Each structure stands twice: as structure tokens, then as C-alpha cells.
Amino acid sequence: MALSLRSYEPHDFSALHKLDQSCFPPGISYSKTALRYFLTLPSADCVVATDENHIVGFIVSEENPPLAHIITLDVSEKQRQRGVGTALIGKLESNLAARGVRSILLETAIDNEAAVAFWQRHGYRIEAVLKRYYLGRLDAYEMRKILPPARKAGIPSGEKF
């Protein structure tokens, strides 16, 4: 797999919406209106993963530094467990950290074992159970990661000046 990461471009919209529909059940996946709303927020960031120009995953966040919120992370079913999600969250976290984000929040359904394992593997910790968060009946975990302080370029840590 020749994985590349890039920023969202408006012509990606249909592919992202289709991928989101395939990743989540009806009612949890986003309508076109909702997905467009999040993607066009001035505070949104969206990283897209491609393999040979074919979209295999994407992640969307919104931010108000020092806080950010992950809206969704979607990896195409055939491309899972190959590091696509890891590449996407790595790039997003580094974008967010560079803009002063220190704390990232997200919600995930408590029965989504792959997602809970994925987030825990990447340092996200369960903070709360949100009762009936999805569809008025499915509980969600609220999960948070505190990012380490961004290193300032050109100033090695501990150096006096």
C-alpha cells in the first residue's frame, strides 16, 4: 500500500460521505448536510488518506485551542488494521499541537470494540459514559488525550539562553 496523507479538498466530499455511510449504521453516520457543516466550519481540520489516489480514510476535527474535538475517523473496511487510522490520527494530532491544542476529546459507542481499542492504543482515556448518546439508546464513552507540550523549533529543551 502506498499511503499518502493530504488535506481535504471540496471534490472529496462525495467519497467521504459514501465512506462514512459504509463505516457507521444509519442514524450514526452523517447526513450530507451534517458532514458538510462540519467540514466547512472555520475551525475544522480534515486529513484524507489515499492509496494510489483512492480515498481509504479520513479524520475530521474542530478546535478552539487549547481544546479540540474529533468529529469522526473513518477507514474503509478493506483497508483496516494496516495502519491507516494510526497515520491519520498521527497527522491530525501534530496539526492540532502546532496550533496550540493540548486536549482532544471524542465520543465512541461503547460496543465499538475496534474503535475503543484503537483510541486506547493511541493514549485516549475513558473519562465518562454518556448514557443513550447515540440514537437515544446507545451509550458512548467520552475519551480524552492530553497532548505533550509542543516543542519549540530551534530551542533544545533545557538550554539556557
Ligand SMILES: CC(C)(COP(=O)(O)OP(=O)(O)OC[C@H]1O[C@@H](n2cnc3c(N)ncnc32)[C@H](O)[C@@H]1OP(=O)(O)O)[C@@H](O)C(=O)NCCC(=O)NCCS
Ligand atoms: C477504528 C478504526 C478507525 C481503526 O482504523 P485502522 O486503520 O484499522 O487502525 P490501525 O490499523 O491504525 O490500528 C491501530 C491499533 O488500533 C487497534 N485496533 C484497530 N482495529 C482493531 C480491531 N478490529 N480490534 C482490536 N484492536 C484494533 C490495535 O491496537 C491497533 O494496533 P496494532 O495494529 O498494533 O494491533 C477503523 O476500524 C474504522 O474505521 N472503524 C469504523 C469507523 C469507526 O468506528 N471509527 C471510530 C469511531 S470514533
